[in-house]
Amino acid sequence: MIRLILTVALCVLTAVIAVWLTLNPGTAQFEFLGWRAETSFALFMGVLIVVAFVLVVLWWLIAKAWSAPDSWRKFRQRRRREQGVDALERALIAAAAGEGELAVRQAARADALLERPALSRLLAARAAEAAGNLLAARGHYEALLEDPKTRLVAHRGLSVLAETQGETGNVITHAGKAFAEARNARWAFDSLFNAQVAAAQWDEALTTLNEGEKRRHIGPDIAARRRAVLLTVKARATIDSDGEAASTLADKAASASPGFAPAAVLAGELLPGQRKHRRAADILEAAWKVRPHPAIARVFGELRKSDSAAKRAARLRELAETNPDDRESRLLLTDIALQQRNIEAARTAITPLLSSAPLTARVCALAARLSRLEGDEEAAGRYLARAAHAPGEADWSDIDAEGRAFAFGEDDWKRMVYAWGDEHRLIHPRHERFEIAAEAVPERMLLEAPQPATPKKPGPKEPAPGEAVIVEVSPAPEPPRREDRASRPITPDDPGIDPEGSDKS
Secondary structure (H helix, E strand, O other): HHHHHHHHHHHHHHHHEEEEEEHHOOOEEEEEEEEEEEEEHHHHHHHHHHHHHHHHHHHHHHHHHHHHHHHHHHHHHHHHHHHHHHHHHHHHHHHOOOHHHHHHHHHHHHHHOOOOHHHHHHHHHHHHHHOHHHHHHHHHHHHHHOOOOHHHHHHHHHHHHHOOOOOOHHHHHHHHHHHOOOOOEEEEHHHHHHHHHHHOOHHHHHHHHHHHHHHOOOOOOHHHHHHHHHHHHHHHHHHHOOOOHHHHHHHHHHHHHHOOOOHHHHHHHHHHHHHHHHHHHHHHHHHHHOOHHHHHHHHHHHOOOOOOHHHHHHHHHHHOOOOOOOOHHHEEEEEEEHHHOHHHHHHHHHHHHHOOOEEEEEEEEHHHHHHHHHOOOOHHHHHHHHHHOOOHHHHOOOOOOOOOOOOOOOHHHHHHHHHHHHHHOOOOOOHHHHOOOOOOOHHHOEEEOOOOOOOOOOOOOOOOOEEEEEOOOOOHHHHHHHHHHHHOOOOOOOOOOOOOOOOOO
């Protein structure tokens, strides 16, 4: 619109000048070197304008001819740059699409056309990765280490390559250098911490975790839970060499994450040796309030070896009352009541568990003990048969046959760092691997021996009433001979479980 207005205004001005010259004719005289000329003013102005235009065009042609070589050189550079950018674009697209060979070709072309060695090397390294040529990619990344501008990306590329090839040491080297040089590199923290955990470098991983939390690369909750696992592993490794230091580490681990049962149990086992019974009790009670676990109850009951059975039961009952609605608290109260032969208390504690499905082997075994205590042998048999096929509980697999809690291997603790730290989940590796017959429940061994209905022949010593016995499974008897089958009554091999009365006592 502005151009149209200017054009119209110029046309109007030209017309006005033409009209004015027409209405005001005049003459123009020239004299040069004895030559004299006279003409009208209008013709003079026209000739002047034409001569000026010709001179301008002539000067433009001379200038163009003078700058033609330089213009041609700039044109070639611009064209080369455009071709290089096109090759760079194709290489990036091919690398992202996984077309390794095309990416390598286009990267080489871009390197030849563009005068950007850092960009070309980086592109060549990425293209070599896409093509699966990790050796060539490593060479390009190592070349990028020489330039301060590309050193960080080179460390990252080399760290990724080392992680792909399982070279944990190289991952620690390159990620560690990047973590020291760049405070805002979140990837460096993740790679370095993961590699240190994979290499079981617990001290170094703890240092990296603390620094990462200061830089806000990780949330405080996740950092605290990861720290609890690392401190627990360190404490377990220090028990034999320095018991006092191990108890201190276990105390710190339990304080970092009160719900982490392995830390609380370890602190409960070590602190009494340092005459810190009250501190051990506080840690176990705090852990039970957050997340009850059978190992916590076992250690809590054994804090003071001099306690009588009644006092120990009272202390465990107080522990359960700190979190009365939890399932583990009800199981603990049921077990205490059964040990004290308190039928009413046991029935009150276990009733909510019997109404929830599915029933686990541990609950069925407790119900069988209660039914036996009530004198209902039929119900006890049903619960005991059902316990043999009911699912086990993972928590009980953390306590092995020797009474040791959380006796996991190194790989299990590595998993625990992320399971508990990131997911707030307690894993049970020994239960997952069926190491100690996870379907078997310790309470089955505590069933009271039934009273014999008729006198038996003299034999081995009979267990006293209420004494725990271990039931051994004897081989199945041989089937009767063919001639005897007709004369014997046929009985079912398995009376089965009454689905209606299996939960009744």
